[in-house]
Amino acid sequence: MEIVKEMIRFNQPFITGKEIEYIQDCIEQGRLSGNGKYTKLCHTIFQKMLGSKKVLLTTSCTDALEMTSLLADIKFGDEVIIPSYTFVSSANAYVLRDATIRFADSEEDFPNIDADKIEELITPKTKAIVVVHYAGAACDMDKIMSIAKKHNLVVIEDAAQCIDSYYKGKPLGSIGDMSAFSFHETKNIISGEGGLLAVNNPDFVSHAEIIWEKGTNRAAFYRGETDKYTWVDRGSSFLPSDITAAFLYAQLLQLEEIQKKRVSIWDFYYENLKELESKGKVKLPKLKEYQSNNGHVFFLQTDSIDQRDDLIQHLKKNEIMAVFHYLTLHDSPFYAKKHDGRSLPNARKFGDTLLRLPLHANLSEQDLNHIATAINSFYE
Ligand SMILES: *Cc1c(COP(=O)(O)O)cnc(C)c1O
Numbered sequence: 001m002e003i004v005k006e007m008i009r010f011n012q013p014f015i016t017g018k019e020i021e022y023i024q025d026c027i028e029q030g031r032l033s034g035n036g037k038y039t040k041l042c043h044t045i046f047q048k049m050l051g052s053k054k055v056l057l058t059t060s061c062t063d064a065l066e067m068t069s070l071l072a073d074i075k076f077g078d079e080v081i082i083p084s085y086t087f088v089s090s091a092n093a094y095v096l097r098d099a100t101i102r103f104a105d106s107e108e109d110f111p112n113i114d115a116d117k118i119e120e121l122i123t124p125k126t127k128a129i130v131v132v133h134y135a136g137a138a139c140d141m142d143k144i145m146s147i148a149k150k151h152n153l154v155v156i157e158d159a160a161q162c163i164d165s166y167y168k169g170k171p172l173g174s175i176g177d178m179s180a181f182s183f184h185e186t187k188n189i190i191s192g193e194g195g196l197l198a199v200n201n202p203d204f205v206s207h208a209e210i211i212w213e214k215g216t217n218r219a220a221f222y223r224g225e226t227d228k229y230t231w232v233d234r235g236s237s238f239l240p241s242d243i244t245a246a247f248l249y250a251q252l253l254q255l256e257e258i259q260k261k262r263v264s265i266w267d268f269y270y271e272n273l274k275e276l277e278s279k280g281k282v283k284l285p286k287l288k289e290y291q292s293n294n295g296h297v298f299f300l301q302t303d304s305i306d307q308r309d310d311l312i313q314h315l316k317k318n319e320i321m322a323v324f325h326y327l328t329l330h331d332s333p334f335y336a337k338k339h340d341g342r343s344l345p346n347a348r349k350f351g352d353t354l355l356r357l358p359l360h361a362n363l364s365e366q367d368l369n370h371i372a373t374a375i376n377s378f379y380e
Pocket residue numbers: 060061062063086087089090132158160161181182183184193194195
């Protein structure tokens with residue numbers, strides 16, 4: 001028999017084994033639509049984890065971001081400040097409500113939004129700042145929250161990558177007015193597709209529930225707070241089926257084990273590549289004192305886009321999938337003509353040189369040694 005060497009995948013969904021049990025139970029209960037038993041179990045866990053005023057499971061992080069756009073009442077003429085180095089959904093949610101996006105540059109040494117460059121983008125039309133904690137590592141939140149307070153702006157955290165990560169001890173997603181998490185299969189804990197809206201500012205709580213349930217007061221009705229279940233505002237179907245919640249519940253119960261494994265892989269890469277860094281061959285992520293590491297992404301930076309392409313090819317020849325990340329949104333085909341023309345050199349640099357290494361809970365020690373050896377041999 002021919003032995004075919006398998007590619008080391010960049011990502012592979014980690015399954016705890018309990019998912020099917022909870023889904024089975026969900027089926028036996030005969031209650032499959034949204035806001036059922038497992039949705040409530042997940043809500044209780046997230047509520048405790050984040051201490052938010054309200055948490056609501058959503059069908060995706062993209063949908064949770066769209067909810068924040070409705071909640072902040074974003075409309076034509078409003079401006080929203082968003083980092084250019086991020087996933088399309090961070091901006092698309094506000095573009096759907098006809099906002100103008102003012103793209104901000106990244107920090108020099110990390111992909112996160114540069115808090116020192118936010119204030120110069122604020123105009124009388126600015127309504128919100130969207131921050132993205134790249135790789136689950138916090139933005140400079142004290143600075144950002146104080147700018148927002150001074151100018152009366154809403155702060156939305158795109159916390160898609162932020163499960164179990166902290167800023168000065170506070171969970172990411174619990175700091176801004178509201179935040180959005182993702183449980184897409186590429187994230188640390190997953191439900192296939194899935195997300196969470198966390199509302200921290202009490203002013204948005206009752207509205208969030210209404211938007212979540214198709215613009216109706218159904219949630220209040222079920223709590224017995226109103227005697228009519230009716231259409232009260234704009235909304236959509238943002239809640240996932242309880243089958244999705246049952247899957248997520250299994251993952252949440254194993255969060256600690258999953259995180260331990262992911263962080264240990266991250267640490268392995270750091271330990272085994274730091275010599276390359278000290279020789280000036282690559283740059284490794286430098287976490288600031290206020291950032292925690294949740295093992296979501298391990299990235300390095302090459303010297304140039306060409307060197308990155310060569311390294312990707314070299315790794316592919318060694319059966320390793322490594323991938324770059326975002327193409328900057330300000331010069332994307334969709335937004336380039338609408339962008340105000342400012343160049344965003346740091347965001348561009350991360351677009352050109354950042355490379356992510358395989359990181360998932362199924363990687364073996366042998367896989368990791370093989371990856372580290374292949375990267376080191378490329379630079380020899
Ligand atoms: C994954 C991700 C999203 C989108 O999440 P979905 O759940 O797939 O909608 C949005 N923003 C960032 C920063 C992400 O990493």
